[in-house]
Amino acid sequence: MLSAGPWPQGEGEMAARIRSLGWADTPLGPIETWPQSLRTTVDLILAMPGPATILWGPKHVQIYNDAYIAIAKERHPALLGRPVVEGWPDVYKSVIAPILESASAGRATRLTGFPVPLAGLDSRLEERVFDTDWSPIRDESGAVAGALQTLVEVSDRLEVQAALRESEARHRLLIESWTQAVWETDADGVVVADSPSWRAYTGQTLDEWLGYGWLDAIHPDDRAYAERQWREAVAARALVNAEFRLRAPDGEWRWTNVRAAPVLDAEGRVEKWAGMNIDIDDRKRTEAALRENEERYRTLFESMDEGYLLSEVILDENDKAIDIRFLEANPAAVRLAGRDFTGQRMREIDPRYEEYWYEAYGRVALTGEPIRAEHYAEPHGRWFDFRLSKVGPPESKRVASVHQDVTERKSAEQALRESEKRYRSLFATMDEGYALCELVRDDQGRAVDYRYLEVNRAFETLTGLASSQVNGRLRSEAIPVPDERRLEASARVIASGEPTRLEYFNEGLGRWYEVGLFPREGDQFAALFADITERKRAEIALRESEERLRDVLNSMAEGFALLGPDFTILDVNTETVRLDGRRRDELVGRSHWDAFPGTEHSPVGALFKRVVRERVPEALEHQYAWPNGRALWLDLRVYPTPGGIAIFWRDITDRKRADEALRASEQRYRALFESMDEAYAVVEVLKGQDGTWADFRFLEVNPAFIEHTSMPYPVGKTATELLGTPNPRWAQLYGQALDTGKPLRVEEREPTLGRTFDLNIFSLDRQQNRVAVLFTNITERREWEERLQVLVAELQHRTRNLLGVVRSIADRTLAGSSSLDEFQERFRDRIGALSRVNGLLSRLEESTRISFDELLQAELAGHGVMDGDGHGQVTLEGPTGIRLRSATVQTFALGLHELATNAVKHGALSLPEGRLLVRWGLVDGKDGDRRLQVEWQESGVPVPPPARGQHYRRGSGRELIERSLPYQLGAETSYELTPEGVRCTIILPLSTTHREAEHA
Template sequence: MDQRDAPPDPDPAGPRPPSWLDGQVDAGPATGDIEARYRLVTESWAQAVWETDAAGVVVNDSPTWRAYTGQTLDEFLGYGWLNAVHADDRAHAERQWRDATQARTLVDAEFRLRAPGGGWRWTNVRAAPLFDAAGEIQKWVGINIDIDARKRAEDALRESEERQAFLLELSDVLRPLSDAADIERTAAALLGRKLGATRVFYATIDPGGTTWSVIHDYADGVPSNAGRYPLTGFQEARLAQWRSGRMSSVSDSLTDPGLNDDERAAYAVFGARAAIGVPLVANGRFAALLVVNQREPRAWSANDLALTRETAERTWSAIERARAEAALRDRERLLRGVLDGMDEGFGIIGPDFTVLEYNREALRMDGRPRDAIVGLTHWAAFPGTEHSAVGHMLKTAMATREPAVLDHCYTWSGGRSLWLETRVYPTDDGAIAVFWRDITDRKRAADALHDSEKRYRALFTSMDEAYAVVDVLKDDAGRWVDFRFVDANPAFLTHTGMPWPVGRTATDLLGAPNPRWTALYGQALDSGEPLRIEEAEPSLGRVFDLNIFALDPDRHRVAVLFTDITARKRAEERLTTSEERLRSAVEVAKIGLWDWDMRTDTISWSDEHFRMSGFAVGEVTPTYEAWAASIHPDDRAATEAALVTARDTHTEYVREFRCLYPDGTVRWHAARGRFFYDAAGVPIRMIGAQRDTTERREAADHQQILLAELQHRVRNILAVIRSIISRSNDGERSTEEYVQHLQGRISALARTQVLLTRRAGASVDLEDMIRDELLAQVAIDEQFSLSGPDVELSPKAAEVLTLAIHELATNATKYGAFSRIGGHVVVDWAIEARDDSRWLILQWTERGVPIVDAAPRRHGFGSALITRRIPYELKGDGQISFRPGGLHSRIEFPLQPGDSILQTNGVVR
């Protein structure tokens, strides 16, 4: 508030309250009290305070208005203030003001004001007339409250809601469309009408990457630009921006300093002065571009850009869906062609064993029409199979979801029979796929097995994997106990390091068979299912990757194909140990790590990073937006700007900022990271770490508070000592008496300081504490009187109240009752029950002091201690006022336990 706006002192010659007690003293007449409250409210709430004459015309200066708007005094006076109002709001503002001044009513209006540095800010203008005793307006008093942030937030919310409504409409319109071209045309038209754009189109980047093609576009008042165009007209930087998936925008192609002549010419071809480009990068390739054109220059808003980007993403998603569905239909047609072109029979059997599909070859082998098989259960279509080996295989495969194979002979009702190799494979939808191969000729060609055995032996001896055939042995109780090697290839010796094993048992070779291996061989025989497993052989010090399958169940013979993977497993164990060691170190150090792949825009966070951001591990998907949203709004812009600077200048990113957790908690974090670039200097990756520095910052802040309090105490102690020395020499004592008297006062003062600094953790007697402090100030008890019940104060309450009494006593020594003959201090206290708590009510009353002499010259530590720290630290209330005869203070708070801040094992708060 301007000094000329302040109300005059109702009694300039009388005593004025001290500044350190400002707002706490009875200022006299009601008008003065109103003015004081008005000044307190406006100075702490409003950005500008001003006055006009009774007619509503500005005739006085207001420095706050000039500072808020940048107007000069001459520009402000009269109705010149209207020139600071936005042109679109000026008529409304003037009408509101003139109507209010004529109707003598309050003003409450909102409009935009010019800011000193340029631009406009929303303000709330509130004004009221001040009337004299006769009811006539003396003047108008008004304030300006800045509401720019609120208005911008409301605008952003409205834009977000409109954008979401548009995107919902877009999704509804695109959902039934199945043709990619229809989707492009529809989305372009919707977006063009929404933005009021001249043209919107989707351009497909040709495979060579040098040209782009426009098939369809939305055009409003301009010709269509369908055709093929070269990409060479754009700078490599712009192409790199699109290839990396980052959108672009141009407000005016003729003046944009980032464009060259070729690019301006390219924009001119499309008749565009302003444009937005949103690229689609699929599988690392720049595949398409959504373009919005404006024939005239246009400053694109953040909402325009966001709406365009989200429209592009949803449209591309719909196009991909349409293409996927079309591809599915094509694949289904292709599958039908493939199935019918197969040289073996194929069918699908549903979970209820209904035949769902039968291909052409299967129908040929069967000899019946399709409707005689498809739609019936397998048991009805093929009588007699439900309880046969085929039926058992089908039921087992359906139940276990394991593939199976069976050679069998099936005879039709007419007597025709075929040997069939039937293979069964469970499908993801709960059905099973069945393949039939006619092996009748194979069965008749048993003599050819001899040649096949030769080929097998050649493969057996030349393969790199170890291979062995063993007979698994049982004891008399029928348990698998040992195995004998029947055959082995040369690679067996390399992978095991064992001697030639054929004809020998595991007991012969190893001293005792490995019971685990014996059990696995027996399991393969019992189940008839192949096994794939990794198993260690301690006696050999090796680990093997095993494939075990039953070779001849009747002879208890199995085959095993295996590889020595010892080196690989040890490397995996070392890697696992190293990763665990690193993870433990990071978690112990409370460091959150991130790894940002900028090419795919994927980010990974360590578990600690989730926790440091206020989330459970895995609660959110790590993204740049999620990280930015966790930053305190006041720090977000600077933190992101520092990240961009580090990226663009190829320097290390170092930043400390606040994080706002979802539950409202605010924590300080220190982050450090480094970008990595490709050969062209484009950032491709960023790795970094951050840690919580809240406790360090709080400790530093607390240290500053303690230092300030220590400095204050030292200053007060020195002031008191000076006062004691000066008042102890009354000219009537001898030197020896003077020294003794001075020593007594200083000793009392020392006892008080010991109480303040050495009694952490112990309760304090209220009366002893007050008496020690007062004796330290006056050295005689004739100048004060104490009364009240016995009260033991907690360490916390004692520290705060001791400081309060110390400040009141110091003030009395400097200015009040202890500073003059005849002055007296009365301290009384009582205990009062409130809400199941015991409250201490303590009053300090000074007598015999003219108010003018007792007033300190500034708003000091004492006032803040009583009026602000007592409510904060002790959850009570502290008041100070001046009355006839001297200062009066009332202190009240609940008596509750509380640790001393000097307690070495306590928590500093």
């Protein structure tokens, strides 16, 4: 959807340029045809506060935001809408093209402190340094269509850091010259070591200094403050910078500035505290005098010649200053302006006042920050030195101005600057120290000393001697250490009239100097010298560093070689000699291409040439075969150096072989993983807010897992997300395997899936809470085992019942027979009926259907209650021909058998006065299907209630009806033992329709 109104929206410069640019002539085409993904990314970068740019399409057309203008500099606005290769030709091949290739592959790139040589306005290259991030941009189809770059130029920051390091070096030299005491404490801020400089500065003894005794040397009014500052700094591990008064050895109090900082060990713990004291007594006394001077200045200010104005700044709705109303002016202000304009507005007074004045007054009124500046006022034709400051509370818009006419001074200053510029070029600003000296001779005309006549500021900085300490004094008085070499050289310069230069070490100052001596008139000579102590130390350090570097390189387990720009081998280390097999002198001085044949036109040679050309480090794994036939895999890392390249390399042949073996192992593992029949998963176990194992996320599953669990896309999802409910039991099992680190095997049922699994759990990564789980679906096996247990129990029970029924039939037949022959005939008939009902229980073929009334009558006949013995006791009510499903007959018949057996043995059919009513029919089920409902009601046999506090015993027949029929047949059952007898209802699903059940 395109947004209403011009797009992109916003008031920034780049938003306006994007709207106004004629895109139809660019590779992107008219702006109305841009894809939504590009439009969204453009809106994104225009809202970014930092520099950002888009490179879109096959030609990488560039679009950027307002902050990027500072990066583009003089290339703006020509960059907009152009392919990046045209806008940045100087860095495209070396920098941008490789990154765009990475982005096209869907990878992000980060570069920090990355130097890039760019052409400036004068076409000269200047190195600019950036921190930058590159990210791929995808279009609506998901394909990479461009790249997004966000960056920050850090060139100025690096220059500031370099300047800071140089400043810190100068600062250390300065500290040594103006610190009065240095000291250390332990990590808790307690003094445990002596500080001779402190004791000399304060007059304390060692015992008075140690511990917290140093507080006694502090002025009583400052003691609590100093102790609080120190204890708070130690607690916070913060720097200390405090000022207070210390007692001097002569009993006087002197102001000192104490500075201290924690010294940290390699682990970041405070090892000790280092501190120093700087005597600031002179500064403090100066500040006090300055305050007195300021009071005198205030009196003078009231009668000063400077102009004073009190004004009110008028702002518009955007807080922009649009006018200034003058409220008050002193006489000097009226005189300088030529008239009194209090109560008037600046735009009324003269419209020629520049916007500069309104901006300056508005900035002070809004920010409260004062301004001191000099500016030319066009209406007056004069220069004014003015100071603006806010007056009143923060909401006030009043500004006070103190100003004076400095037109004459500006003219004089211009002339003075020209003069001072020439002077500074000769004397004041030069880095070298300068001293004008005069030889001092004895009565025989021999040079015995020399006197300083004049020195410059660089001399004071280099030597630490103020001009007041040396001007007019002999060299032996200023620095009382013999300097015969310089004295002799000065005498030779004056005698020969030829300048000379020498280096010498001044023992009195402990510094190295390079001195140039130049003859002047008479016995005068000029000494121009520079402090070369750091250079000397650097030379010594360099020699030591080179020796240490040589030791490090020779002790490295990696090969090292240094190549010149023409690829001549300049140096190699011991490991290179060992790996190569040749002596060092056989390699150094030779061309790399000659020493290692075949490498010039190989990937190695291309890599070396590219690093020399592009000055960018690169790495390569390469197999090289030596002329002697030995072949090794090498890990090469190549870095540009000022004079060529440095190469580090190591033998990775064993690692390559291991990698190949690992890949083969991974392939075997993957083949097993994909083809195994058992379900396998790698999961991450998750903890809840209370720290217990609460859930788990699937990280990897095999095809068998998806097949067994019916979860099509489980990877990356938690159990709660997949199942819709937490599974804390399994999460705790996985957590148990992690906690113990031992394999765990358990059998668990997942209620949501309705399946039972045998779990083998193994701890994989205890750091990342990962376990491997082997699932075996044993649901069907467990169901068959449970069904088998039920059937075996029922078989045993039925066998016992069958024997009981036979015994009951025999007893009843014998009781109703008048002779043995009659008993034999009637008993044989009843045994035959019992056999027929058991035969019905064996009809399991699906093609054989038994009706309910047939099954019921066979069961009752088998118990001998459908003939003369039971006539009148049993009443049957229900339709005939309701067919039962063959698969349900046996279990259902067992239930009827249990009811009939119990009725014959204990219930309504056990006594002549007992009665049995069996009523059946078809009813509608919950799902709209037709079901068979059977009601079994016994009466006439009183059932004694159970003993107090007990219940009727649940027999195996009742267990069969209440548990097996619902479990195996999906039946609904109720079984109640009342004082009148048994009440049982069974509602059984049928596989046939109502019509079939009634008419089949």
